[in-house]
Amino acid sequence: MAKKETTTANLMQDRYDVVVIGGGTTGAAAAYHLSKAGVNNMLCLEMGRPGEGRTQPEHVRQDSPLTAEDESFYVPNFSGSRVFEGGSKGPRTIKMIVTLPPYEMLDGFADLFGWDGVKTYLDLAESGLKQQLDLANQYLPDPKQQIKQDGSLMVCEPDRADRLKQEYEFLQKLECPCEWWEEEHVVDAHGSAAGYVAGIWFPQHARIDSVTYAKVLLDAAVQSGSLTLKQECSPVVDVKDSEAGDHVVIQLADGELIQASQAIIATGGMYMDKYLAGILTPRYSYLAALPHRDPGPMGGMQAPNSANFFTLGFSHDWCVTDNFVRISGEDHYSGLKSPRAKQRCGRLAQWGWEKYPYLEFGADYPATYGIYSETPDFMPLVGKTTQNSGICYMVGCNAWGQASLSAAASLAPALLGYRDLSEAEKQTADLLSIRRFSARSTTPSS
Template identity: 60%
Template sequence: MATDVYEVIVVGAGTTGAAAVYHLADAGVKNILCLEMGTPGKGRSTAGHVPGGAPLIAGEESTFEPENSGSAVFEGGPCGPSAIKMIVTLPPYLMLDGFAEHHGWDGVKAYLDLAKRGLRIELQLASKVLPRPKEQVKQLGSLMVCEADKVERLRREFDYLRRLGCDCEWWDKDRVVDAHGEAASFVAGIWFPGDARIDSASYARALLDAASKMGAVKLKENCAPMKSVTTIHVGHAGHAKGAEDYAEIRLEDGQVLRAKRAIVATGAMYIDEHLAGLLTPRYSYLTALPHREAGPVGGMAAPDSPNFFTFGFSHDWCVEDDFVRISGEDHFSGLKSPKATERCGNLAKWGWHKYPYLEFGATYPQKYGLYSETADLMPLAGMPTASCRVCYMVGCNAWGQASLSFVASLAPALLGYRELLPPEEPGAKLCSIRRFTGKAVVASARVSHSTQSKL
């Protein structure tokens, strides 16, 4: 039986959960408990580490933990660039018109607005709470590139972005080749000057420390994984109508915790009655190729190079701490064995092929983690029903942390501690967990005549 009742329990101390805690504390909420089964910003990632050596040998891993944390980050130093996450405005779909099929062009505009808002919120918070923001946050921009067969489609994407007011510019072949070299075969790109990357583990810890200084939160690290979370009805003696709803969280070690409200901010969480059929578990793979000597390519070889990603987001990469950090191979199901050695090996081969000045066959750090994504690749935010006391902030952030930073900023409003502001409403509806249940008014999937005529 639970003994203490918290105001809010936040499950997950990654960048989303930690930011939700901070925004709640900043809104005056006290008595918050934050649960993390690993460490803030990193999760329980040791089980997801793949040792170096024999990087190109395919094989099944001997251990398989589908509940393993999705915060796949490196530890720093010789173990790879530490805890780097991208904050980008990249829309979560191959093409904006594909995203419009789900949410309409008004929905596309709402997404771009919330991504811009989320990026700004995260950068402002980072400059406020991080001890060395100039070192721990790098606003160097992002470049989305493509090969010759996709130039026409990329140009159409650029036209959509510009007409919708996105801050971006077109890069022709000369500029892209200057940044990546001829061997990479990239011939066109879209430049997003406002994008950034962040030391996410330090950011999550700093947010929690700031909330702790406000007297708002108790952090419990390395706790047992969550077994279940439900809304319960508790009656009170002497009150004929004195029943209250609480969020009840059961951990695998038998602990039972209660709160007036709870936030589930575990990106890999998918085994849940409210999430059944909404989230698909996936693996995320990381490889870091040694980059100790500057190569013949300018932008790629620069110590402070921007974020890079392919059109369609099959790969993203950057130069950081003497490594080329490469992520990709994300489409394999998290319900199967991860095959991390093979998948990370594929990323390494891709990197050596694109940038032949890198040392082929060099030993490199590699990593995998678990995440989950929705059919429209947008986060799930909010409570599934009006009577539910559990608020979800889950889903893929592989498209950049901007959308989840925006969602986390809504925590006080989603839990009822303040009203949603008018500028927040379109983004909140776009991310609403109820968009798949028909219980909320969301943007139509049809293109409105007024918006269509502009495109």
């Protein structure tokens, strides 16, 4: 079928069936699954390029819901799917797909959601990971280079070893695929200078070129004739149900109004819905890539060179890939303030040089940052606040939640009423439901 082009005529039609707001990994996957379910007449709005977000900061109009009375607010540059540009500019395949809940320990998650909730999350994340890898292997142009299915290792220093062993015991009881590594095994992978003495190995974990992944899924939906992609468009400043309640109105910063029967908000930290004030907070995440010209001890015989490593609590995650040690961290600084990228990325570099002294101290290195969003319980927000609303949310931390948001995106046809939820999908939808926070919560009908 011929590719559908973005034209003024397309954008001025009376109403779309679905508008997907955000062309990152979640929005792209939602649009793809809707197209496969036979949904036509869709529009995806992306204020930058798919998977990347805007490439330049832009001042937001004073009357935007984003700004309140602060004239100095600037929309952040890069989306949460942000990766390096490849080659000498840093490795592209860095976005982790993990199955662990977004908590330091599983018992903390269980305090809020119960152990049944922990099991549900592990199952849905495993499903989301598999779905994402299946789609990536099907659509990415060079899967061997753009997907690293080499597992991950969670490590700790001596004072946390008992807690890490307790976490392993939790995971074993919940039948999560993993194995315990003693100190000798961990040192073989990291070297003694890093100071890590124990680890949990997750063989199913992976990393992906998330920018290209978002692009190819959107392109597949466009090529099917069901989706129009409007990229580098004016930012969305408001999304609301119409007064009649029969459609959704999306307002862009340039004044354009777009109507849709339903809309999916999949914007991460790049658009803050006024109804989510106090629930969803934009945050920065920083990346540094230290040149790695010597094989060194990291990624030795006991762990693949491209395996991911992360600390208990996820304060840092890193890997050896494409002649770099890629380090992520310094998260949680407010995305409503200046990014302070030089300082935060500098801290990551200092951390890497201290942990792995065989790296060249002070060497020039690529660095960047992205914007994501976080809830008080670190879980994604998925679904509608009321049964009658046409607005469906799929937002939350992309770092922790890439697998869980992939699972949520596959529910898009059911959440928008194009098919029924299976029993397993109902558990997923209930666990991630936005209604756990919404003051407008209603009990869904069976």
